[in-house]
Amino acid sequence: MAPGGFLSEEDIESRIAYSEHDSGHMATSATELRGSRFRKAATPNTGNLGKQSTSNMQDLLECPVCFTIMYPPIFQCPNGHTLCSQCRARVKNSCPICRGELGNIRCLALEKIAESIELPCMYQSMGCCDIFPYYSKPKHEKNCKYRPYNCPYAGAECSVTGDISLLIKHLKNDHKVDMHDGCTFNHRYVQV
Numbered sequence: 467m468a469p470g471g472f473l474s475e476e477d478i479e480s481r482i483a484y485s486e487h488d489s490g491h492m493a494t495s496a497t498e499l500r501g502s503r504f505r506k507a508a509t510p511n512t513g514n515l516g517k518q519s520t521s522n523m524q525d526l527l528e529c530p531v532c533f534t535i536m537y538p539p540i541f542q543c544p545n546g547h548t549l550c551s552q553c554r555a556r557v558k559n560s561c562p563i564c565r566g567e568l569g570n571i572r573c574l575a576l577e578k579i580a581e582s583i584e585l586p587c588m589y590q591s592m593g594c595c596d597i598f599p600y601y602s603k604p605k606h607e608k609n610c611k612y613r614p615y616n617c618p619y620a621g622a623e624c625s626v627t628g629d630i631s632l633l634i635k636h637l638k639n640d641h642k643v644d645m646h647d648g649c650t651f652n653h654r655y656v657q658v
Contacts, residue, residue: 523583526576527600529553531562535585537604542573589613592629619643 529536529550536550543549543561549568559568580600587594587603587610594612607613615633617624619641626636637643 523579524585527580527583531557535600536576536580537601538572538577538580540573540576540580541568542571542576543568544571548573548576587612617641 524535526548527535527540530547531553532550534550536548539551541549541551541554543564543566545561545564545566547561547563547566549557549562553562554568557568560566561568583600584597585600585603587596587598588607589610589612592612592614594610596606596610598606612629614627615630617626617633617636619637624641626633626640628636634645638645
């Protein structure tokens with residue numbers, strides 16, 4: 467950490483690297499989105515200073531602590547640093563950037579800007595190519611057919627997780643389940 471408690475560029479890069487390699491964390495961070503083939507191309511800068519690219523807006527919506535996209539309520543310190551509601555509870559009323567007191571200041575402008583962007587599904591690495599408006603993305607992800615599921619085999623504490631096609635193969639091969647046409651099973655999805 468840089469002198470005075472501020473995050474240096476090196477600290478931020480190391481957090482990003484850690485976040486990207488943490489296999490248990492499927493965050494949709496702005497860093498991940500920048501290189502995504504699913505993101506719509508930003509409109510070129512034609513001299514209109516009031517317009518920001520989609521990538522810049524995604525950067526604004528990234529929480530500086532957990533690096534995930536922030537959803538309302540989005541809080542800010544008196545100096546304008548923003549923070550997601552989950553991290554606000556963890557930092558005990560102190561801004562992680564400037565160490566100022568957080569209070570209950572909401573960043574309504576950023577919440578309003580967020581309504582205008584579209585983001586890819588967090589399960590894009592598992593095959594989902596869909597892009598959603600900011601507010602409808604969590605609803606889709608809750609029901610995305612590409613989200614990971616736990617093995618549904620009754621009576622076994624099986625730790626296998628994956629998409630439906632992987633689980634069908636797993637049930638046939640490892641649990642010797644007869645998966646005839648019309649066979650169904652209850653999906654228990656993995657919480658992320």
